[in-house]
Amino acid sequence: xxxxxxxxxxxxxxxxxxxxxxxxxxxxxxxxxxxxxxxxxxxxxxxxxxxxxxxxxxxxxxxxxxxxxxxxxxxxxxxxxxxxxxxxxxxxxxxxxxxxxxxxxxxxxxxxxxxxxxxxxxxxxxxxxxxxxxxxxxxxxxxxxxxxxxxxxxxxxxxxxxxxxxxxxxxxxxxxxxxxxxxxxxxxxxxxxxxxxxxxxxxxxxxxxxxxxx
Amino acid sequence: xxxxxxxxxxxxxxxxxxxxxxxxxxxxxxxxxxxxxxxxxxxxxxxxxxxxxxxxxxxxxxxxxxxxxxxxxxxxxxxxxxxxxxxxxxxxxxxxxxxxxxxxxxxxxxxxxxxxxxxxxxxxxxxxxxxxxxxxxxxxxxxxxxxxxxxxxxxxxxxxxxxxxxxxxxxxxxxxxxxxxxxxxxxxxxxxxxxxxxxxxxxxxxxxxxxxxxxxxxxxxxxxxxxxxxxxxxxxxxxxxxxxxxxxxxxxxxxxxxxxxxxxxxxxxxxxxxxxxxxxxxxxxxxxxxxxxxxxxxxxxxxxxxxxxxxxxxxxxxxxxxxxxxxxxxxxxxxxxxxxxxxxxxxxxxxxxxxxxxxxxxxxxxxxxxxxxxxxxxxxxxxxxxxxxxxxxxxxxxxxxxxxxxxxxxxxxxxxxxxxxxxxxxxxxxxxxxxxxxxxxxxxxxxxxxxxxxxxxxxxxxxxxxxxxxxxxxxxxxxx
Numbered sequence: 001x002x003x004x005x006x007x008x009x010x011x012x013x014x015x016x017x018x019x020x021x022x023x024x025x026x027x028x029x030x031x032x033x034x035x036x037x038x039x040x041x042x043x044x045x046x047x048x049x050x051x052x053x054x055x056x057x058x059x060x061x062x063x064x065x066x067x068x069x070x071x072x073x074x075x076x077x078x079x080x081x082x083x084x085x086x087x088x089x090x091x092x093x094x095x096x097x098x099x100x101x102x103x104x105x106x107x108x109x110x111x112x113x114x115x116x117x118x119x120x121x122x123x124x125x126x127x128x129x130x131x132x133x134x135x136x137x138x139x140x141x142x143x144x145x146x147x148x149x150x151x152x153x154x155x156x157x158x159x160x161x162x163x164x165x166x167x168x169x170x171x172x173x174x175x176x177x178x179x180x181x182x183x184x185x186x187x188x189x190x191x192x193x194x195x196x197x198x199x200x201x202x203x204x205x206x207x208x209x210x211x212x213x214x
Numbered sequence: 215x216x217x218x219x220x221x222x223x224x225x226x227x228x229x230x231x232x233x234x235x236x237x238x239x240x241x242x243x244x245x246x247x248x249x250x251x252x253x254x255x256x257x258x259x260x261x262x263x264x265x266x267x268x269x270x271x272x273x274x275x276x277x278x279x280x281x282x283x284x285x286x287x288x289x290x291x292x293x294x295x296x297x298x299x300x301x302x303x304x305x306x307x308x309x310x311x312x313x314x315x316x317x318x319x320x321x322x323x324x325x326x327x328x329x330x331x332x333x334x335x336x337x338x339x340x341x342x343x344x345x346x347x348x349x350x351x352x353x354x355x356x357x358x359x360x361x362x363x364x365x366x367x368x369x370x371x372x373x374x375x376x377x378x379x380x381x382x383x384x385x386x387x388x389x390x391x392x393x394x395x396x397x398x399x400x401x402x403x404x405x406x407x408x409x410x411x412x413x414x415x416x417x418x419x420x421x422x423x424x425x426x427x428x429x430x431x432x433x434x435x436x437x438x439x440x441x442x443x444x445x446x447x448x449x450x451x452x453x454x455x456x457x458x459x460x461x462x463x464x465x466x467x468x469x470x471x472x473x474x475x476x477x478x479x480x481x482x483x484x485x486x487x488x489x490x491x492x493x494x495x496x497x498x499x500x501x502x503x504x505x506x507x508x509x510x511x512x513x514x515x516x517x518x519x520x521x522x523x524x525x526x527x528x529x530x531x532x533x534x535x536x537x538x539x540x541x542x543x544x545x546x547x548x549x550x551x552x553x554x555x556x557x558x559x560x561x562x563x564x565x566x567x568x569x570x571x572x573x574x575x576x577x578x579x580x581x582x583x584x585x586x587x588x589x590x591x592x593x594x595x596x597x598x599x600x601x602x603x604x605x606x607x608x609x610x611x612x613x614x615x616x617x618x619x620x621x622x623x624x625x626x627x628x629x630x631x632x633x634x635x636x637x638x639x640x641x642x643x644x645x646x647x648x649x650x651x652x653x654x655x656x657x658x659x660x661x662x663x664x665x666x667x668x669x670x671x672x673x674x675x676x677x678x679x680x681x682x683x684x685x686x687x688x689x690x691x692x693x694x
Contacts, residue, residue: 055638057673061619061694077570085620088691089591094617099590103570105577106585119576125569179672182644 023192027155030066031202039192043067044173046153048146053177054162059184060177065095067155068128072101076127079120081105082113083132110135121148121156128155143170165189216375219350219358221314223366226285227254229293230460232344233472237460239277243270244285253285281460296455298447300479302486304336309444314362316355316444339482344475353377355444356436357384360391377438385411392432398425453480453546462538466530469498469539473526476544477519490515490552495545496526500537508533513571515552521572528580597621597650597690615648616666618676618691625688628677635677635687641667
């Protein structure tokens, strides 16, 4: 009986207690330790990911540079929607992200920002869309963005303050970014699999704090 | 030879009704301006008892909010010409008839996968234009027209694809479907000859003597005894279309429906000609000869109605309309040859470039141009000059020190005490200094020592000490 109903043998079924190994392959992050914890072994394509961070300057954006470099090399666009500051060309270039793949959108209103993110994800042109939303966003809109990411097979990353962790979210993956001893710490409160509460520690390339510590 | 005829009954009414989802009571009027009569009335007007042939005054008494539009035969002819242009996507041989079109389709059957599929595409297309047509299929253009006209009058007919079957299919049809002069029709009726069968059976020399060689020639062309060549319609070099709305439209949403009709028509026409438009003028006509003009421009020739509509919608959303809209007009001065985008034989990279260009157009249409830009390296060591918006750069890689992911638009002065600068806690200098001293040649010199600094919570910043201003610290970047 158990041989027949063994859920591990049914495609598309994963048990809550284990990280889903059958997830479609993700985009390697460039951090082997992090890839181990992400279902599919990297950042998921066609799904909404949330990065929740307690402050700024923790390396929350550079964490994605490895994946962005790969997406750019595939000839797909990276949309930066409503970033809090200018993405700085020399930093992207040194991380190997082709600059001509980047498209910066600075919408005037919250509504325009949501619309732009939706358009970018659905267009099929974008391999990744990173967006920052200044106002509270309701579940229905996040669900729409999740579906947009699915239809455009794009990596969709929403950056939010840590306080948003208590709100329900349709994102498939939620990461909590912190800092300890000059290094970057990552917890995974939501993924296809058990949440990861003991943080993993990463060195962020391009961030000299880690180099100084080494 | 295989012909499809399209008959558009009540064309004057259709031209008004296609521009909205639910038309108000509406009549098209004709006759002398002192005493106009109702030429045709739509369903909403007929419900109130309005009938064709009534005086307009009587019709207005029956239906309170009746809109009366004088018949515009020039507009009808233009609409038929545009339909002919649209139909050219199905075959190169399209010719105009007084109330419809005939298409020779034998050469297109293989391309469309058979008669059934071609007819389905044609019928579906006409419906999406908001038009109502009846169809006739026959080996001669005249017979195809007769079948289509019969269907328009509610007479059941079956199409016919081979010449030998044609006489049998025509046999029972009434002769008034043929466009003979009224006198010929009357004489034939007096003789008891009412059906095509009877006319075809008459002795030829006698028929020609009595009704003239013209009438006999028409009968011969109908039955396929003599060839009936048609002159294909040649569309003009530029594209123009106008659609009058049945009622004044306030706001943008009410315009989108008729605009989709116009753009769908244009898409078919452009597809038939293997063309696209790179610039398109959309004119909204307001009462009193005023109009609002929107110039739409695209990175590459386009023709897909959905895409152009999405661009137009965003542009309309940002445009304040001074008055209600009474008519829409599209004008494309130049048609360019266009690679079809909807097919999938484009290479992956090319397809991505196309969808990227379209995304940028869509975003810029709504947000405005300066809000959408690319980034590139600039050949300057001053950090604030180390990037510039858009266009590829001569420098492909960065060879300097560590650079933050975020750059502040303008450096921000930091609070600095005796122990050094602070930002949400004391800042520890974890790397640096990196001296940047340049720009003396253009009047904006910088002379700074850059450090990487972290506060107790681990937030890491890129800050500098202004060398010409002792004790002054600035925040310039964030290692996000």
